[in-house]
Amino acid sequence: MRKTLGLFVAILSIGVIACQPAAQTAQKPQEPKPAQAEPAKKEDEGEIFKRAYFGAQDKWQKACSNPLQLAPQNYDVNKFIEEMRATIKYPADGKLIGDWRKGEELALLPDEYRALYGKSGGSRKGNCYACHCGDPRIIACGNIGPSLRGYGKRGMDPKYTYEKIYNSWAIVPCSIMFRYGYHGLLTPEEIAHIVAYLHDPESPINK
Numbered sequence: 001m002r003k004t005l006g007l008f009v010a011i012l013s014i015g016v017i018a019c020q021p022a023a024q025t026a027q028k029p030q031e032p033k034p035a036q037a038e039p040a041k042k043e044d045e046g047e048i049f050k051r052a053y054f055g056a057q058d059k060w061q062k063a064c065s066n067p068l069q070l071a072p073q074n075y076d077v078n079k080f081i082e083e084m085r086a087t088i089k090y091p092a093d094g095k096l097i098g099d100w101r102k103g104e105e106l107a108l109l110p111d112e113y114r115a116l117y118g119k120s121g122g123s124r125k126g127n128c129y130a131c132h133c134g135d136p137r138i139i140a141c142g143n144i145g146p147s148l149r150g151y152g153k154r155g156m157d158p159k160y161t162y163e164k165i166y167n168s169w170a171i172v173p174c175s176i177m178f179r180y181g182y183h184g185l186l187t188p189e190e191i192a193h194i195v196a197y198l199h200d201p202e203s204p205i206n207k
Contacts, residue, residue, distance in 0.1 A: 060072070060080065060084065064174035071174065080169075081170060084169045084173070084182075085170040087170070088166050088167055088170060088181065089166070089181065089188050090162070090188055091188040095192060096162045096195055097158050097192060097199060098189065098193035098195065100193070102190075102196075103193035103197030103198070103203075105122055105123055106126040106186070106197075107127075107194055108123070108128075108138075109124060112138060116138070126180075128194070129141045130142050130144075131143075131144040131145040132147065134151070135204040136149060136207070148205055149205065151205055152201060152203065158199055161195045161198055164177070165180050165195070166179070166180060166181030166182065166188070166191055167179045167182040169182075
């Protein structure tokens with residue numbers, strides 16, 4: 001009788017445990033959901049330009065970053081020109097005057113070249129007519145820089161022309177003209193071709 005009673009109690013205990021509500025059983029704590037990243041805000045083009053232009057300035061560009069761009073701020077101008085001249089590299093063959101026809105292709109945009117010659121040619125590397133006039137046949141030209149028409153008849157030294165194109169700041173500190181060689185926009189050989197385009201008597205510039 002005592003054994004039967006003990007067995008009944010044991011079975012009853014198992015039944016009670018098995019029938020416990022689910023809410024009373026131990027539960028694994030839930031991990032917090034990762035916070036969702038907010039969508040990246042589209043950056044204004046002006047901000048991108050300012051970061052690229054002002055954030056990557058060398059010491060010379062910083063010296064020229066003044067509102068009037070008349071002269072480098074807090075910098076000795078003679079030393080400035082000397083350091084700019086030291087950056088100029090010349091063609092390996094030493095020739096500062098190349099092929100004016102190649103220079104013309106570098107100076108003209110593809111549309112300009114096609115309009116003159118009715119065939120493909122030209123390049124986006126020089127884009128000289130954005131700032132200058134030159135070939136009298138091209139009437140849609142810039143006036144930011146001086147006219148280049150008849151340039152070869154002015155008695156200019158080709159070396160001066162080469163250096164002005166390579167690094168305009170070696171001639172005029174803080175000039176707004178592109179520094180084609182300094183920034184690697186044109187190779188020394190390509191600059192020599194543009195010098196020929198400006199100086200050669202056969203170039204349309206000098207017709």
